[in-house]
Structures are given as C-alpha cells and as structure tokens.
Amino acid sequence: MTISNLFRHLYPFVKPYRKLLLATLFLTAIGSLAAQVNALILRYTVDHVNELLLANKTLKDGIKLLTFISIVLIGKELIYSLVQFGQKFYGEKLRIFISRDLSQAIVEKILSYRLAYYTSTENESGKLQTRIDLGVSSLTRLVQNFFIDILPLFANSLVALVFMFFANFYVGLVGLGIIPIYFYISQLQAKKLSGFRRRMRTYRENKNNGIISLIESITVIKSFVREPLEAEKHKAMQFDMTENQMQTRQLSFVFDSIKSFVEQNGVVFIIILTAYFVLNGTMSIGAIMFHILLFNNVSAPIRQLHRIYDEVNDALINSEGFFDILEADQEKEPSGQFIPTQLKGDFELKNVDFFYPNGTQALKNVSMSIQPNKITALVGLSGAGKSTLINLLDKFYEPSSGEIILDGVNLNAYHTPSLRHKIGLVLQKNHIFKGTIAENIRYGNLNASNEEVEDAARKAYIHEQIVQMPQGYNSNANLLSGGQQQRIAIARLFLKDPAIIFLDEPTANLDAIATEQIKKSLDAIKKDRTVIIISHSISQIIDADTIIVMDNGQVVEQGLHEELYDKQGTYFRIFNAMANSLNIEKIAKTLN
Numbered sequence: 001m002t003i004s005n006l007f008r009h010l011y012p013f014v015k016p017y018r019k020l021l022l023a024t025l026f027l028t029a030i031g032s033l034a035a036q037v038n039a040l041i042l043r044y045t046v047d048h049v050n051e052l053l054l055a056n057k058t059l060k061d062g063i064k065l066l067t068f069i070s071i072v073l074i075g076k077e078l079i080y081s082l083v084q085f086g087q088k089f090y091g092e093k094l095r096i097f098i099s100r101d102l103s104q105a106i107v108e109k110i111l112s113y114r115l116a117y118y119t120s121t122e123n124e125s126g127k128l129q130t131r132i133d134l135g136v137s138s139l140t141r142l143v144q145n146f147f148i149d150i151l152p153l154f155a156n157s158l159v160a161l162v163f164m165f166f167a168n169f170y171v172g173l174v175g176l177g178i179i180p181i182y183f184y185i186s187q188l189q190a191k192k193l194s195g196f197r198r199r200m201r202t203y204r205e206n207k208n209n210g211i212i213s214l215i216e217s218i219t220v221i222k223s224f225v226r227e228p229l230e231a232e233k234h235k236a237m238q239f240d241m242t243e244n245q246m247q248t249r250q251l252s253f254v255f256d257s258i259k260s261f262v263e264q265n266g267v268v269f270i271i272i273l274t275a276y277f278v279l280n281g282t283m284s285i286g287a288i289m290f291h292i293l294l295f296n297n298v299s300a301p302i303r304q305l306h307r308i309y310d311e312v313n314d315a316l317i318n319s320e321g322f323f324d325i326l327e328a329d330q331e332k333e334p335s336g337q338f339i340p341t342q343l344k345g346d347f348e349l350k351n352v353d354f355f356y357p358n359g360t361q362a363l364k365n366v367s368m369s370i371q372p373n374k375i376t377a378l379v380g381l382s383g384a385g386k387s388t389l390i391n392l393l394d395k396f397y398e399p400s401s402g403e404i405i406l407d408g409v410n411l412n413a414y415h416t417p418s419l420r421h422k423i424g425l426v427l428q429k430n431h432i433f434k435g436t437i438a439e440n441i442r443y444g445n446l447n448a449s450n451e452e453v454e455d456a457a458r459k460a461y462i463h464e465q466i467v468q469m470p471q472g473y474n475s476n477a478n479l480l481s482g483g484q485q486q487r488i489a490i491a492r493l494f495l496k497d498p499a500i501i502f503l504d505e506p507t508a509n510l511d512a513i514a515t516e517q518i519k520k521s522l523d524a525i526k527k528d529r530t531v532i533i534i535s536h537s538i539s540q541i542i543d544a545d546t547i548i549v550m551d552n553g554q555v556v557e558q559g560l561h562e563e564l565y566d567k568q569g570t571y572f573r574i575f576n577a578m579a580n581s582l583n584i585e586k587i588a589k590t591l592n
C-alpha cells in the first residue's frame, strides 16, 4: 500500500468530519505563524539590547523594551496555548470518531461475508482479530498524529523556511538543503524496516491465534499432560519474535545516529554562515539567535521524521491487512433477488460437485430429490459429505458445479436472508451466546414474548430445569451442560418456526432420557415440514420417510429402510454395524 492509496482508502472515513478538519487546518495555520514569534522577538531583543549597551543606556531606559517584549511574548503564548488546545481537542475528536466508524464498518463488513471466508486458514479468528485491532489502532493513531503532530510541525517548518529565505538567501538554502537529505535517510530507514515490521505483524497474529487455541484446547492439553510441549512451541515463536524485534531496534539506532549527525552539521553551518555575515557587517548580532531558532523550527519536524515515517509505515503495513478485510467484496455472501412467500422444501440436486476452498472434494456428482413435507435421513460414515450437503442446502456454500433447485427455482436466485428466515438448523454442537437463557432462546424470534419463550422451552423439555436454577430464565446460559445447551438450540428452533428443518445429529450430545424427550418434541415439530436429518441413531433413521445413503461424497443408495436393507449394500453394512454396537441380544434379554 502506498501513502496516496492509504489516504484514498481512509478518505471516506474522514469525509463526514470535513468541518472538524477545516477548523483544525485553520488553527494549524495560526499556530505555525505564532511559532515564529519567539525567533523574531529574540532577534529584536538582542539587537535593541546591543544598541542600548553601545549607547551606554541604563536599565531604566530598557524598561520600555522589556515591557513591550513581555507583552508580545505573553500574548503570543496565550494565543498559542488556545490554538494548541483547539488543535489537540479537534484532532482527538477526529481520532475518536474515525476509530468508532472504522471499527463499526469492519464488523458490519465481516458479518456480510460468506462462511468460506471464516473457515479459510488465512482468516482464523486470532489472525482476523489482530489484523482488525492493529489496523484500527494504527490508522487512528495516524489520523491523530497527522493533525496533532505532523501537520502543525510541518506547517511550522515551512513558515520557518520562508522566514529564513527572507532573512538571507544562503541561510534559507542551508535550511532547505537538510530536508531532502533527511527525507532520503528516513525513507531508506523505513524501507529497510518494513520487512521486519511485516514479519512482526505475522508473529503477533500467530501469537494471538496460538493463545486463543491454547485456551480452547486446554482440556485436551491437560488430559494428555502436554503443557511442556505447548510451552516449548510458544517459546520457539517468542524467541523468533524477540530476534526480529532486536534487529529492528538495532537498525533504528544506526539510522537515528546518522540523522542526528546530519542535523548537527546543519546547525554548525548556520552558525558559521551567520557569524560570517555578522562579521562582514551585513547582519546584526541578533541574526545568529534568529537563524538558529528558525533552523530549529525547520529541523524539529524533520527530527520527528523517522517517527512519522514509522507511524506512516505502521499504518501502511497494518492498514493493508485491515483494508483487505474491509474491502473483500468478493467474499460477500452471494444473494439473488427471489423472495419466496412460502417454501415447501422440494429440493432437487443435479450433478452437484463441491470442493472446499482448500481443495478437498466433499461432494461428487450428487443428484437427488428431497420430498417436501417428508423426513429424509442422511446416512453415511464419517466424512461421507452429509454436513457438507446441508451446508449447500442452507446456501452457506455454493456448488462448484451442478445445480440445486428449491421449489422449482435455482437456489442461487433466492434472496439469501429471506431463504434462511424459513430454514431452521440444529447442529450437533450449537453455539450459546454470552447472555441469559431467555436471550439465547429469543435469538430464534427477537419479538417473542416471555410466554412464547417459556412455551418453546417447554416443548424442548428444558423449562423445568431452567426454573429450578437460582435466576431462572435470567441465568447465564454458558453455565448449562452440553445437553441442556442442545435443548436451548431446539427451543430456538421452535420459536423460529421454519418451513424447512435441517438437523445435524441433534441428539448426539444428549442423555437417553433427554433423547427420548427431544425425539417427542422433534416428532411434533417435524409434522408438515420438510426435514432433513443426519443421524447415527437407528430409531431416527428408521422413522424417516426416505433414507439417502452417502459414501465418500457420493449418493450410493436411496429408498425406504426395508428396501435398502434388502439390497445388502452400504446401508445394510452401516445398519448392521449400528445394531451390533447396541448389543441387541443382551438388551432383548434384559427387557424380557
């Protein structure tokens, strides 16, 4: 990313605050003029005191001069303080507003991206979070520094340079001459450092991601006593990071010394040049102080140049990752225009192939029909492609080739949010949001009354357990057990009341009694709806109107339980294995 590119990307965020910007620029102009007053007054003072001394005047004669100088300096300081306050306040206001807008914009943007965006290894949660945090902080720092530091300093520098040229052409040339040398060195420094900084960003992303994954996997780590291994992995990364940091600092110190040397040479030049002009009578003695102060005004921002380069460079590098996320319009969830008034759930898949973004082919030439208002069970061994199929039917992913037709209309033509409003999805492990139980159930229908929430909980057989908790429906939902959380997800489904239901092993986490209860409530909700259920539970499979058997991404059998069993193919093998694992003989004996 180049600087002009950065400003182009940032402009839409600054645009709403144009007035604030103009006010800051106006104050900057006044501030930079006021900043030169000290140099002018110093020359005036030295020259006039010198005159008084030469004329053998007493202190009494100098009182008028001193009063005048004091009034001017105090007056200038007063104006300067007000200007600085205004500049800092407006600059800060701009920073806070832009930071808020950037953060809000990126959240709204990532919410609009398709699922594949989140499942890509490039965008693991820790990495995304670091890129967003670093992007927002360095961009807002840039905006703030630009208006509080960079702009006023450079305006001062420019005005001081003009004053230097007015004072003497050669003195002006020295002031001007230092600028390109400094720019060149700072640019070289920035260029050399950019590789280190980029690597630093990757280290930070990996570190954040590593810590998040450590916390998520803590139970497994502890149960296998892998703490030393994990600590060692972290240490290796930490050492690489330190090495990179040390090299960055070393390089910075070398460049800082070079720049300091150049600047001091400039001061020496100014002193020698002005002393020469004073001695040959072209300038008054006050000019020495005057020129040194002006040169100081020119070189002060240049002294900060490497810092400013660093900030800009940080912003350039970090904003790359940030704007990549913000402007990944190709990742936007695809949506058509068709808004269905009612859905039946008549799915027709024609030669569907599907590859995940990492290249894994999960579905191979799948063709099938799913009958509306019927229950279809998807059966197959682990990795057969069952969940992938549901992902495609819910439009989380698009087929790589082939077509999916729903109620006679290509799924791609559907308006995605409207379609999802009519589809309910219960997964094996459902997400519970931070918040109360009531809030989590109400996620299914934000307008549901308390009675409706309770009714849904009753249907999901969780109401009794909720009311027994000390804070009832206001209890923290994260405290619920896995099986209870599953029933919260089913209660959400009751509130949503969708026409089509996808159930991906909905009872996998439940105990036998809960499974039995949920089965009853699922039976109730299944009525007159299209239901697709993935299950490893015999009872749920044989209850289905149609069974579709998948193997290695392909549909291998389809039909009724008895038909499929008689075929003695894949279904027969899976069913027998399931039945054997139940140890039916012993169960039958016990029940007898």
Ligand SMILES: Nc1ncnc2c1ncn2[C@@H]1O[C@H](COP(=O)(O)OP(=O)(O)OP(=O)(O)O)[C@@H](O)[C@H]1O
Pocket (backbone or CB within 6 Å): 119, 356, 357, 358, 360, 361, 362, 380, 381, 382, 383, 384, 385, 386, 387, 388, 389
């Ligand atoms: N996000 C993903 N990225 C890449 N490959 C994936 C992704 N999700 C699943 N796969 C792969 O796609 C194939 C099908 O997986 P899928 O989850 O659809 O199987 P499944 O039949 O639902 O299995 P299970 O019964 O174990 O849930 C597997 O080989 C799996 O490794």
